Amino acid sequence: MNKVVASAEEAIKDINDNATLMLGGFGLCGIPENTIAALVKKGVKGLTCISNNAGVDDFGIGLMLKTRQVKKMISSYVGENAEFERQLLSGELEVELIPQGTLATRCLASGYGMPAIFTPAGVGTEVAEGKETRKFMVDGVEKEFLMEMAFDSDFAIVKAWKADTHGNLVFRETARNFNPMMAMAGKITIAEVEEIVEAGQLDPDHIHTPGIYVHRVFKGEKYEKRIEQRTVRKK
Amino acid sequence: MNKVVASAEEAIKDINDNATLMLGGFGLCGIPENTIAALVKKGVKGLTCISNNAGVDDFGIGLMLKTRQVKKMISSYVGENAEFERQLLSGELEVELIPQGTLATRCLASGYGMPAIFTPAGVGTEVAEGKETRKFMVDGVEKEFLMEMAFDSDFAIVKAWKADTHGNLVFRETARNFNPMMAMAGKITIAEVEEIVEAGQLDPDHIHTPGIYVHRVFKGEKYEKRIEQRTVRKK
Amino acid sequence: MLDKIGIAKRIAREIKDGYYVNLGIGIPTLVANYIPQGMNVVLQSENGLLGMGPFPFEGEEDPDLINAGKQTITTVPGSAFFDSAMSFGMIRSRKVDLTILGAMEVADNGDIANWKIPGKMVKGMGGAMDLVASAKNIIVAMQHVNKANESKLLTKCTLPLTGVKCVKKIVTELAVLDVTAQGFKLLERAPGISVEQIKNATEGRLIIEGDIPEMKIE
């Protein structure tokens, strides 16, 4: 059950133009930076990217925007990127904004084999336009929910802290974020990690994503792990 | 944020007749045995119990059946209990059998604030009778699903391996089973554990159930941890 | 005619390298013993484990470590524990490659009945309904006929259904059969069993094309 591949290039060998990708991470935290670099190098185009954010101008998904590889972004917040804004305003880039919890839960639904979920997020707003709504009793009060569909994606690309050779994944701190749900939701799931250990080296009680969900694992060549908002206090 | 109470008795002080309880465990593995003992001692009656199984004649929920405290069981498999069978056939006990994955997911739905979920389990069987069905496309093929409602329960009673004083829970091996979802689903969640440690003693990356879901924690007086099917091989 | 071990051995040959497999209670559990050495197969137990190993050595039983049949077990290196929601999540999202389970009856359209006999104490469906509703590949291990010598491979199940149109392959004491749009397609005969015997034991539509080989089990 060896899921290890040698490199990012090998991991993405069958990602072709017009693929739909999920990319883990929140801001620049826990993003699959080595896979993004390989996608930029490969130059695949017309990508639909499902990712909470779109990176910054010179890091994360921003790098794929600069090279015009992205056709459509499905995100909850895309704020920190001037090139993104330019492409959006010029109509080169299509953007679908959805609530963050809806994004997370539509990934979960996919990984858990649930075709649709109900959420109250967006009820009464433009997010609800064209969507089926339904009322349910919650704590004795009628409440309205939107039906949102599970995501379909060709590839999920996630960043974990450690993996074993079976593809079991462990995440670190808030770099976990969307990665576990996306890992469950890809038709093919690619995980880049900081360290690969032998099967049996991870405590089976501590695994966040079981290897059954993961198809390919590789060790990232290097991690910049850029900080977006460095906030500190004096000692 | 101290969730620790002194005893099982204190933890269940407000569980009264006719309450709906979720009880974690799979077979006799990972069941809240100290809380069950306290419920038997207290003698509350008319309980509705949501639990994957119903224990055996002299252990687990079987003890509450013997004392006729249970009005209704909602379970996926209730096989190993003669008294259960007697009460069921005599009409003293009401039983609702539901698929195991449906049981788990209806608990998850409750803890995740989703009023209903869709599952294919039971489509075309008597489980589907009277339920709304709906077709969705799955991998390009139309497939039928049942809509199943999130569970409402007054109390969730779970067994974890360790807790910290904040109510963060860690489970061990397959004793995890239904416990995390039920912990998320109780209006009041009571966790009995083998060991309570100070806040900060559990690795925050290894917590299975965050304390926000847990209202009361106590250390079980003793754990029998009975084995239902002892299967071994010779050395 | 195959005994239980024979059925288990024959089913084991359906398992491919790299498979994640869920084994039901009874004969399916035995299949684990006949997976060829060196083949990478991970066993899923729906109570929350990937990487189930053999029974523990005497004295090493761990009450926290059981399979879906509530038997004490062990894990293999690379195993992972998870909760029941994730367990059925991976089942529903078709990450499990093969599900092997028992049946009381199977119909020639793939319907299966294995959880309830009206008039008898009903123990429950456990995880069977979830498994059959979702699995991409289901093999059933069952007896071809009941004790009264009546066929259990039927045109239509007489017992309450567990799932509809889901069984892909059946291994009985007499035969290996695929479930096709046209009915049961006979693939192999058990050692010493004739096509005629299988015909007589099968109430549902049976397709017999060409020479039916005798199965090979060592």
Added chain:
Amino acid sequence: MLDKIGIAKRIAREIKDGYYVNLGIGIPTLVANYIPQGMNVVLQSENGLLGMGPFPFEGEEDPDLINAGKQTITTVPGSAFFDSAMSFGMIRSRKVDLTILGAMEVADNGDIANWKIPGKMVKGMGGAMDLVASAKNIIVAMQHVNKANESKLLTKCTLPLTGVKCVKKIVTELAVLDVTAQGFKLLERAPGISVEQIKNATEGRLIIEGDIPEMKIE
């Protein structure tokens, strides 16, 4: 009139012992600094953390540890990490006791607009729609009027909505108000602010009953 710190201080007084609290970006983030010492409060960050602590000391920033505003942070003892699905799961299931966030406009029925200005670059709603749709108690920190001195407490929001009928309380530079079935109910005046000034700054229905005290903030 209150400055940002004043608004944060006043909101901090709404936090009760034992609360789990989600703080939005901007003024709400500042509220953390004014939670009384010794009060047991756990801060939830929707990117996957319960038990958020203060900013790290210089040189101790950890790129894997950020809040929902993408700022480097720390944890406190008893913290827990989880994924985004569970994070919004606990938000939807109303386990978070109090949500504090900013707004561009609030209507007197509790509608809130805080994510989109037509004609301007839209950055996205992030987790705001999930939070306002689910939270059992929402306090909004906002300016009472815009730079043109126009009220932002309205009969009806003019901007695209983030959520409907969800805001429970508002703290502005001028006042503290509850949102009731009859409209904004004035509870407290900011130091030096008259009822008349608040009336003039409020376009939506305003309820003034009895003497309105000046708020106390140290």
